[in-house]
Amino acid sequence: MKPFISTAVYGVLNYIVALTLIASPWLFGFVNVSSAALLLPMYIGWLQLIMAIFSNNETGFIKQFPLTIHHVLDVLMGFVILVSPWLYTFASKVFWPQLILGGLLFCMGLFTKKSPFTTRNPHNHSVGFLTSTDSN
Known part of the structure; x- marks a missing residue:
């Protein structure tokens, strides 16, 4: 599938999702559900907030963290948030905030331009000086 989220929009969404995740126990009222x-x-x-600040894109302030690793970690962390209500057995009390925020983070990591999941690697994988068009 073709990536459809620009890196600038991704950067802004990343800050919004990070701050929403930090405040989500109080915003959605599940502070006393469980420690997980x-x-x-x-x-x-x-x-997410630390990665967004150090990320090497338009909205990163320090620009040291590679964007491809950020996308991979977004997918992994989004998946963990997505399944956490069932993994830690608090789904009977609350699961919609984790489902929505985890799914959003997961999709942001997958469908942003320059994501390693949807963008081909531009590097040529040749061995030595031989390429695939050279004859043996």
Whole structure:
């Protein structure tokens, strides 16, 4: 599938999702559900915020963290948030905020331009000086 989220929009969404994840236990009222419901979104939100600040894109302030690694970690962290209500057995009390925020983070990592999941690697994988068009 072709990536459809620009890196500038991705950068702004990344800050919004990170801050929403950090505040989500209080915003959506699941502070007293369980420690996993409280701490997991906060930890992942802080990691997202730190990665967004150090990310090498238009909205990164320090521009040291490679964007491809950021996308891979977005997919992994989004998946963890997405399945956390069932993994840590608090789905009977709350699951919509984790489902929506985890799915959004997962999709952001997949469908942003320059994502390693939807963009081909521009590097030529030749061995030595031989390429695939050279004869043996």
